[in-house]
Amino acid sequence: MKSERTLREEMIRFSHLCYERHLLVAMDGNLSCVLPNGDILCTQAGCHKGLLTDEHLVVIDRQGKKLRGRGNPTSEMAMHLACYQERPDCKAIVHAHPPLAIAFTIADQSLAQCVLPEVVLTLGTVPTVAYETTGTKGLADALRPYVRNHDAVLMDRHGAVTLGTSLLDAFCKLETLEHTAKITATARSLGGIKTLPPDEAVALRSMGLKRYGGPPSAVAKADSPGADLPQACLICDGCSDPSHMGLAAPTGVSAVRVKGPGLDQVRKVVMEEVLAALKGEA
């Protein structure tokens, strides 16, 4: 377990990197990590991440009450607390406003497609949470069902949140997410994207969850079809019409936009229907 002193140094280093790598600007974004005694170290509200120093760090308890430090904890703390509540394995969170990834949400394009093998292997898919006002309990609650199954999530018209076993881990996931958006956008401008064959995507994700870990719920399902991939990946033929929420429309089925926990229910129903149809054809 790292000391508080080391974690404070890492918070400063990764805040600077977020700014230097153009993953946020001005007073955007916030970072947090779990201290050895279980309290949370987070960035102060309204501070510039590129100029962050030790005095911009605040210690809070698991309910969000300030224990030490100057100023107030970040105004988006409810989001961090919800992630820690849902994912006891998570030790660090980075929230930033990566421009290309956000542009995907504004253009109503999904980043939950299986395009790059390395990304499917190490990160899995990146779903988008429907729009909620920043800093609210509504946004924190909307995130909950997603972070149970994913380490990287996009928030419509807002930004990304990544969960890790360390600040380095969470930062790497953020960088990977934005890099994926850049490659995907470039490929689209060159004429279009080729998604991985569904069987290959499923095999890669299963391998990645066993090799590199991931959300415990997804690791537990690593051997079941699809693991944490959108279930429609099992039946789609190349994400030709991906919806904003990460569900591709399989042939003959209309795309639906579903908000929050209802999405899991829809996935379950769609999957049951498809399996029944496949059985009927066999």
Ligand SMILES: [Zn+2]
């Ligand atoms: Zn934000």
